[in-house]
Structure formats: C-alpha cells, structure tokens
Amino acid sequence: MRCRSKVDANNVVRTSLFRDGAYLRVWLVGGLTGIVRWLELLAFGLYAIDATGSPVFVGLLALLRFLPLALFGIFIGALGDMLDAKRLMCIALGLIIAVNAGLFALFVWGQPAYWHIAVAAFLSGVFWACDLPLRRRMIGDLVASDRVAEAMSLDNVTSNGTRMIGPLLGGLIYQSISISGVFLLGAVLYLISLWLTFGTAYASTSEHVTGSRLLRPLRGAMTALQHAWGDGDLLRIMGVTVIFNIWGFPFLAMIPVIGREDLALSDGWIGAVTSLEGAFAVVGALVIARSVRPERYRAFYFFGCFAHLGAVFFIGMVPGVTGMAVGMIAAGLFIACFASMQGTLVYTTSPVEMRGRFLGLLTISIGTGLIGFSNVGITAELFGASNALWIIAIEGTIPLAILGWTWKELRNGRAAIHDRAGSAG
Numbered sequence: 573m574r575c576r577s578k579v580d581a582n583n584v585v586r587t588s589l590f591r592d593g594a595y596l597r598v599w600l601v602g603g604l605t606g607i608v609r610w611l612e613l614l615a616f617g618l619y620a621i622d623a624t625g626s627p628v629f630v631g632l633l634a635l636l637r638f639l640p641l642a643l644f645g646i647f648i649g650a651l652g653d654m655l656d657a658k659r660l661m662c663i664a665l666g667l668i669i670a671v672n673a674g675l676f677a678l679f680v681w682g683q684p685a686y687w688h689i690a691v692a693a694f695l696s697g698v699f700w701a702c703d704l705p706l707r708r709r710m711i712g713d714l715v716a717s718d719r720v721a722e723a724m725s726l727d728n729v730t731s732n733g734t735r736m737i738g739p740l741l742g743g744l745i746y747q748s749i750s751i752s753g754v755f756l757l758g759a760v761l762y763l764i765s766l767w768l769t770f771g772t773a774y775a776s777t778s779e780h781v782t783g784s785r786l787l788r789p790l791r792g793a794m795t796a797l798q799h800a801w802g803d804g805d806l807l808r809i810m811g812v813t814v815i816f817n818i819w820g821f822p823f824l825a826m827i828p829v830i831g832r833e834d835l836a837l838s839d840g841w842i843g844a845v846t847s848l849e850g851a852f853a854v855v856g857a858l859v860i861a862r863s864v865r866p867e868r869y870r871a872f873y874f875f876g877c878f879a880h881l882g883a884v885f886f887i888g889m890v891p892g893v894t895g896m897a898v899g900m901i902a903a904g905l906f907i908a909c910f911a912s913m914q915g916t917l918v919y920t921t922s923p924v925e926m927r928g929r930f931l932g933l934l935t936i937s938i939g940t941g942l943i944g945f946s947n948v949g950i951t952a953e954l955f956g957a958s959n960a961l962w963i964i965a966i967e968g969t970i971p972l973a974i975l976g977w978t979w980k981e982l983r984n985g986r987a988a989i990h991d992r993a994g995s996a997g
Contacts, residue, residue: 589723595714597772598707601661601765603730605703608758610738612696613637614846615746615754616689617828618839623686627829627957631949633693634825638817638941640697645935648705657713658774661706665766668699669759676755689751701939704915705932710774712919724916729857732908735850743843805981806930809873809917812975813937816877816910819968822944823884823903824849827896829957835893845897849904856908869913870982876909878972881965888961 589595613634620630651660675692678684708727715723745753801807824846831842860872880903887899914934922930944964952960976982 589715589719589726592714594773595711595723597768598710598714598774599727599730601768602703602707602727603734604761604765604768605699606731606734607738607741608761609696609700610735610850611742611745612693612738612754612758613824614739614742614828614843615751616693617825618743618746618832618842619689619751620686621828621832623689627826627952627960628949629686630829631822631825631945631952633690634822634945635942635949636690636693637697637700638939638945639694640701641935641939642942643939644698644701645705645932645939648702648932648935651705657706657709658769658772661702661710661769662766664699664702664706665762665769668695669762669766671695672755672759672762676752676759679750679752679755684751692755701935704935704938708915708919709931710772714774720916720919724919725857725860725912728908728912728915729854732850732853732857732904732911735853735904736847737850739843739846739850741843743839743841743846747839805979806918806921808975808979808981809870809921810933810937812874812877812910812972813914813934814940815968815972815975816880817938817941818944818947819964820877820880820884820907820944821941822948822964823887823961825945826948826952826957826960827900829952830896834891834958835896837893845893845900848897848900849907852901852904853908853911854904856905857912860908860912869917870979872909873913873917874972874976874979874982876906876911876913878969878976879906880910881968881972882906885962885965888958888963888965891958 590599616633617630620626620633623629648660671692675688678688708724711723711727712720741757742754745757827846828842831837831845837845883899883902883906886902887896890896890899915931918930918934947967948960948964951963955963
C-alpha cells in the first residue's frame, strides 16, 4: 500500500498512519483476526445446517460467539486499564492458536460433532471479547490524540473489508476442504497475528492501581458502570449498539439458511452474496472517513442503524437472489455509518483513565447479540428464515425511535461534541 502525506487545515504535514510501524502491526492484526471471525461465522452456520437442519442450532452458534462479550467484556477492559494490553493480547492469541490447532486435529483424525463447533464458537467469542478493550485500546494509545478518529475509522474500514473476504473464504473452504480447513487457516492467521503483536513497540498506559490483584478489575469495572449510569449521552451511545446487536446484526445468521433452503445456492455462492455486505461497508466507510465532521458523528451512528434495519426488512420481504443481493449492498453501506462512529464515539467521550473499561462496556453492549441470535433463530423456526428478518427489523425500529426522540445530544451535535471533549480531559 502506498503511503502518502496529507496537509491539514493549518498547513501541517500529516504523514500516513501506515508509516508508523507499531500502528501498522496492530492494524494488520485486526485485519487477520477479522478474516477468521467472519469466515467462521459463515462456515460454522453451514456446518450446523448440514449437521442438524435446524435454524435454531445455527442461531445457537452465533449466540455462543456473543456470550463471552456480555460475560467478560468489561472485566477484560478493566484488566486492559490496569495491566499491559499488549501482553494480555499475546496471551489471548496464544490460547486461540491452541484451540484452532486442537480442533483441526480433531476434525481430521477424531470423531467431530456439533458440540465441538459449539465450543469453538464460544472460545472464538472469548478472543473477540479481547479485541475492543485490548487491541483497539492499543490503537488509541499509539496515535496522537488528534488522530484517534482517523485511526479508528481506518481500522473500521479494515474490519468491513474482512466481512467481505471472510465469507468468501469461508464458503469456498467449506465447500472444497470442509470445516477442518477453516481451523487450519485460523491457526495460521492467529500465529502471524501473535508474531506481529509480540514485535509491536508499545508503552503501556495502564494505571497500575494498588490493592488485591483479584479485586482490582472488579472494582475498576464497577467504577466504569457507575460513571456510565450517570451519563445520559453515553448510555444512549451504548443503547444504539444494543439495539443494533439484538435486532440488526443477527440477520447474518439466517443468510446461510435462506441461501440453502429457499434459494438452493451452493456454499460458494452463499459466501459470495454474504460478502457483498462487507464489500459495500468498505466503500461506505471510506467515504465517511473522508467527509464526516465530528458534530455529525452521532447522526451517522444513529441513522446508520435505523437505515440498516430497513435493509434487513427489505431482504426479508423481497424474495430471490436479486433481492438478497440488493439488500446486502444496502446493509453494508448503512452499517458503515454505524460502525465507523461506534468505537470513535466511545473512545473520545471516555475519561482517559477509563478508556479500556468503557471499550469493555461497549463489548458487553455488542454481546447482547446473544439475545438477538436467540430471537432470530426461534422466529425463523416458527415463521421461516425470510419472515424472521422483516419481523426483527420491525421489532428493532420501535426502541430505536424512542431512544432517538430522547437523545438531546443527537439534535445538538456540535455543542455536545465540544462539551464532551472538554470533560473527558
């Protein structure tokens, strides 16, 4: 990738973030681990359909992937504030490498079963729970304060790109090699990520508070929860994430079901259609990174979620491959608005000493997707996968509209951004 310098409004030369070797390494780790995350989501769903034939068991795998985010997110965030985030990330990578290598061996030489995939989904979720409070904490610490939004947006563009590459690889690998190939590729990419993380020049900004080592993360988590509870703006930022992950994002779990049962598509074609969402999310994120102004962050965040629910409704209501493809393109563009602002809003509105914990709280909010995947799985079992999509879209629109109506910072973006920046110190 060619690195170029940019000139800001004050005629100060700003070099590309990719010239910073430490940032480049952490960025690459996000790309590699993101590919594994999204290829697993599709491949595990295809395996569940083959093994059980039930949408409920497909949704259960996604639920298990999100459960650790809800259980451990803020605890890991508290650890990231108190210990070295790089060291914790290396430990997490080492453990997930062992998991993937062991499951590869089991599926090649053992007697695999659905519950093995269920365990893999849960452990992958544990690693995912480390990404926001640890790796993205490292990104924020590695760049200058005035470039945090740029760094987070670039990382989000990459994350969207992995949602394009991952499903493509997942469908092709599952069709040509089987699920064992997914675990082999996962082990290799995680191993490369461990090497990149270990070699990153990173100075920890953790606070190293005194007291019991066991109680420090718990006390830190409680402090963050108390602070967040008294901040109406932050609660609404988290609330949009909760709504998106209960009623928006879970639609992806039903794409393999619709592709197999309603459209009779091959695994490769299911992966290709699914990848449209990630491809156009990249396009949307690139446009947003170049054009959005800070006072519009909340608007892009909120209305991106609202429009995404509309895309999910469209996919459920319009039958056929063309309808699904158009809906996936729209979903990708609108999710870019939402996702580009998510980490940026939380990081920039959090007190410096609590950033890991607030990113951990965001991880918990994302973890509410376990409710959403349960809901969409049961709804699909009762009414069919396509009908389940328009039903959950309507369900999500109601609380989102209420939240937007009560969010004063959404209507007064410029003043709210200025005030929050001042209070965050």
